[in-house]
Amino acid sequence: MLNCMAFFISNTCDFTIRCKGCNENINAPVGTMPSSWIIAACPLCQEKRRYLPTEIFRGRLSQKLIEKMQAAGGAMIIKNGTDN
Numbered sequence: 001m002l003n004c005m006a007f008f009i010s011n012t013c014d015f016t017i018r019c020k021g022c023n024e025n026i027n028a029p030v031g032t033m034p035s036s037w038i039i040a041a042c043p044l045c046q047e048k049r050r051y052l053p054t055e056i057f058r059g060r061l062s063q064k065l066i067e068k069m070q071a072a073g074g075a076m077i078i079k080n081g082t083d084n
């Protein structure tokens, strides 16, 4: 699930976390800043870890993640966004 609308423009996500397994930047599975810790599973290495709100930051997503999402149908989402 992708929650970052800005992602399609700049690859920047307001809720980014650094995976504790592969150290790649992935998007946190939240729409707003959480008040307590969250569980996030990395789509790249499948590592499921707990992340504190202090570990969520605004940053650029991993190129590997972008490529994976595009391969998984991200192009379709981008097309829909452009049509609107």
Ligand SMILES: [Zn+2]
Binding pocket: 019, 020, 021, 022, 023, 024, 042, 043, 044, 045, 046, 047
């Ligand atoms: Zn990972």
